[in-house]
Every structure is written in structure tokens, then in C-alpha cells.
Amino acid sequence: MYGVMAEFATPERLLEAARRANAEGYRRMDAYTPMPVDGLTEAIGLGHSRVPLIVLLGGLTGCFGGFFLQWWIAVLDYPINVGGRPLNSWPSFIPVTFELTILLSAFAAILGLFALCRLPWPHHPVFNVPGFERASQDRFFLCIEAQDPRFDPQATRRFLEGLGPQGVMDVAE
Amino acid sequence: MTPERSNVQVAPPDEFPVIGAEYDYGAVTETFSSIVLTRPTPREWYLGFGVGFVLVTVLLVAATILFTVGVGIWGINIPVAWGFAIVNFVWWIGIGHAGTLISAFLLLMRQKWRQSINRFAEAMTLFAVMCAGMFPLMHLGRPWFFYWLFPYPSTMWVQPQFRSPLVWDVFAVSTYFTVSLLFWYLGLIPDLATMRDRAQNRWVRRAYALLAMGWRGSADHWRHYEMAYLLLAGIATPLVVSVHTVVSFDFAIGLVPGWHSTIFPPYFVAGAIYSGFAMVLVLTIPIRKIYHLEGFITLRHLKHMGEIMLATGLIVAYGYLMEAFIAWYSGNIFERFMMWNRMFGPYGGYFGALMLFNVLVPQALWYKRVRTSVPALFLISLSILVGMWLERYVIIVVSLSRDFVPSAWGQYAGTIWDYLTLAGTIGFFLLGMVVFIRLLPMSSMFELRAIAPRGAGADASAR
Secondary structure: OOEEEEEEOOHHHHHHHHHHHHHHOOOOEEEEOOOOOOOHHHHHOOOOOOHHHHHHHHHHHHHHHHHHHHHHHHHHHOOOOOOOOOOOOHHHHHHHHHHHHHHHHHHHHHHHHHHHHOOOOOOOHHHHOOOHHHHHOOOEEEEEEOOOOOOOHHHHHHHHHOOOOOEEEEEOO | OOHHHOOOOOOOOOOOOOOOOOOOHHHHHHHHHHHHHOOOOOHHHHHHHHHHHHHHHHHHHHHHHHHHHOHHHOOOOOOOOOHHHHHHHHHHHHHHHHHHHHHHHHHHOOOHHHHHOHHHHHHHHHHHHHHHHHHHHHHOOOHHHHHHHOOOOOOOOOOOOOOOHHHHHHHHHHHHHHHHHHHHHHHHHHHHHHHHHHOOOHHHHHHHHHHHOOOOOEHHHHHHHHHHHHHHHHHHHHHHHHHHHHHHHHHHOOOOOOOOOOOHHHHHHHHHHHHHHHHHHHHHHHHHHHOOOOOOOOHHHHHHHHHHHHHHHHHHHHHHHHHHHHHHHHOOHHHHHHHHHHHHOOOHHHHHHHHHHHHHHHHHHHOHHHHOOHHHHHHHHHHHHHHHHHHHHHHHHHHHHOOOOHHHOOOOOOOHHHHHHHHHHHHHHHHHHHHHHHHOOOOOHHHHHHHOHHHHHHHHHHO
């Protein structure tokens, strides 16, 4: 068994349920919503995203790597003397440095997102729940996972039923 | 994180709401997914597809003859070596800029009205940049060697010249296309999951499932997603500005009178936004009519786009004025001649038409009656698209045809192949847009759910 899942009609009820579950001491849980819900990250008990750090590292790589590429080509690999001007004519290298900073930041953002979300992940237990297709449309789900130390199939189910859901379902592994 | 995503917000009472009052989460999902999945394809779609298909065929014929015979079939010559190809390149890439601006800049500015139009404006960017990219490639003469533009360990032991704005352009445009594609795909992922969950046909469902990569809308995913989306918007905004700045460097760094001007970067960027919003309006107005999306793309959207066109149009007009003023004030005989020749020389008619289409006609947007009139906005947008094309024609052709030494002067006119290639790329753009509308949700459903008015109202009654 993967966990027990409750379905809610509105984001407000889901938020309330997530806060109550957190107060009850449940830690291993996740919510499934058709759009981002303000305050849900905190209600579930998740911290800040680490995407910004990954983007920063990607951007710095693009910036220094891009400049180094041009410097290496213009000074060492293929030097061209243009009227005796310095080979390391760095102001001319700024536009490409900028573009490569943007390019590598963007790739870092997307690949970092996929890595942190562990996507692609086509077969997840929550997809087995009947009616879960509405999680991408108009319903809001809260799943308390079996790995939680306080998880008990009967007690957790009763707890979720007390939160005013549309229904409570077991999630098979 | 961003307030416009908050789903407890009700749109303030307004003369022109951002989104019709009768739409809740379900209605948003139903409206945009059914266009792709269940509703019959409207007749106008087939018309658009047919016209696009015919013009793409024209493009293929024109390109085949070009590659067989060479660039001599075009009107280009010495001194006017750039001609239509570069005019069209700058025109198309400028059009693309509105899409990124709507999706990235308006997100940072927390403008809720972007939600209904950002997806197809971004698709417009992608197809416009593809059209733009074709022209320098065809103009290369030997397009099969395009990869010589990139630094790679070649057996000829040569490398690109990084002091050249043309090399900057390669990096700017290819980065722009890549980042636009990534941004567009990122925005699509949650909606692809919706399409996966709503598709009835097994193979259609699998195709969407593959593209959605198993997105399940988990709170853990959304926190990373929102951050990644915001950061991409943050880096895409300076990118747009940099791309058209670099495009303007192609001219401003040259010494040709009429090109060598420090006002080029800001006035090119403003012109790009100007023509881009005109293209968004030209696409939006028929789409909202054909698919009955007046509740999602309201007069509010059209009015705001009209206001942006008015503002950027004034910046462009200021650019023209400053070019003329500096030409006179500099006292430089070549600059003064350039300006005189531009206005009264052999291409004076183009300049007159440019002033009419790009400066005079858009002044009608000062009137609110005009900004809220759909046919007027459509016609003004067409006028701006023509005007912006003429602007690039005037800058490129007129300046090149009369540079410093009269013995080096020449005359230029596009040939039939120039016009057919331009028409062909318009067809490619049209075909891309109609296929996109048929296969993918054209508006961002997950972002619209967050501002759907009845989402909050329904909740109040449920309590």
C-alpha cells in the first residue's frame, strides 16, 4: 500500500486539511492540485526549492565558459591581428558571453526542475486511484503516505474522513 | 508566490474584465481542451491550413530554385547585398519578440491579462523565429555550410571572428529560439497532463502522456515548477532586449550612413515590440471569433495591446525624429545627404508610406473608442505590420544603395522570387499556428484556473 488519499472540492479545504494533517504529526504526505495553490508548500511542510541555486550555477558556467571560449579562440587558437589592436578585445566578447549565460541558465532551470521532480516518471502509484485524472482539472487531493511513521491504515483513513473530503481512497502500491 | 496565481482572488469589478464571470476551473479546462479533443474543427481552420499549405509549397519551390541556381535569382547586387533577406529576417524576429514579452515580462509585472494569450503568443514567437532564421541561412549562398558559423574544432583550423556582430547574431538568435522553446514547453507540461487525463483515444492519450512526462501536479513539484518558471521569465526578459539589440548592432557597428547610429538598439527593440503586438492582435482577433473565446480574450486584452502599441509606436516615431535631427545637427554631409535621399530620393515613396503606416495611422489609438473597436484594432495592426516591414526596407536598401562615393551607388528592387519567398514564410507561419491550435491547448489552462472568477465564488457557497 502506498497511502491513503482524500479528495477535496476546493483549494481552501485542501489547505485546511494539509495544515490539520501537519498539526496531527504527519510528515510524509503530498498534495495534488490542478494549479499552484498559495501556501500549500508551507502547509505540507516542504522547504524552499533549490532550483535557484542550480540556475545560478548554470548561469555562472555559461558566463565564464562563454568568455573563456572567445578568449581562447581570439588569443590562443586563432589570433588575428586587426590593425594592431589587442587580441583580448574583451568588450566585443560581452554579447556572446551574455547569450551563453542565458542559454545555460535556461537549460539548468529545466533540467534542474526535472531532476528535483524526478521526471519523467510515467508510472506513479497515485495514478491508480480512480478519479485521480481530475487532479489535473478541477479537484484537489491530499495523500498521506504509508511510509509515515504515524501512518495506520484505519486511523489515517478516519482522520482524513473527518476533514470534509468528497471521498477517501486507498492508494495501491 | 505570485499574486496572480492565487486562487482566492476575485477579479475586481471592471468595465472590461480579464475573464468572463461565468467560468470556473471546469469551464476553463473544458473550453480549451475540447477545442483540441472533442469539438469539430471549424471550417475557417481548414481555410487557414489550406492557405498555409499552398504558401509553404511556394516557399519550397522558391528555396529549391534558390539552392540550385544561387542567390542571383534575388534582386540583391553590389552595393545592396542585403535586400529582402535581411529585411524579412529583422521583420520576423521583431514579430517574435511580443510573445516572449507577453509571457515573461508581463509575468514579472504581475499582469493577469497575459494568462489568456501567453501560450499562443509564445507559439507565435517560435514560428516567427523559425521564419526569421530561414533568411540568413538562404542568404548564405551555401546554406549547407551554416555550421561554419559556430566554433567547433574544424579540420580547416579556422574559428569564427567574435569581434563581428554577425557572429553575435548567430548566438543571440539561436539562444533566443532555444530559450523560447524551453519556456514554452515548461508552460505546457501541466496542460499536457490535463490533455492526457481527458483524451479518450488511447494513442492520443499516450502521445500527451509521453510529452507530459508523468506530471501529477504534486505540491512538491509545483514549488520547483513555480520557481523555475519565474526564473526563466526573469532571464527571458533581458534576453529579448539583448536579441534585438544585437540585431541592431548588425547595422549600427557598420559605417554606412543611415546605419551608424547609437539610437539603433532602443529604437529597434521598441519597433520589435510594436510589430509583435500588432501580429498578436492580427492572430487573436480571428481566433477569439472563430473559437468563441470572447469570454477569455476580452476587450480588456485587446485594449491593453493597443495601449502597448501606442507607447512603443511613439518610441519608434521618436527614433525617426532623432535620426533626422542628428543627421542635420551633425553637420556631416554624408548623414545630411542620407536623410535627404531617404525622404526625397528614388525610394522616397517607401519613406512616405512608412510615415503613413507606422506613425500617422497608429495615432488613432489615442482614442478609447478605437482601442475598444475590434475591426479598427485589426486594421491598425495590419498597417503597423506593413509599416515595420517598410522601416527595415528603408534602413537597409536606401542606406546601402547610396553610400559615400557616387561611383559605387546602385539601385535595388526585389524580384518575384523575393516576394514569393516572403509570402512562403508567411504561409509557414500560418501553417505552424493552425497546426499548433489543432494539437495543443492554445491558452494556459493551469494559469487561467488560478484567476477563474467562479473558483472563489463556488468555494464560498461550499462552506
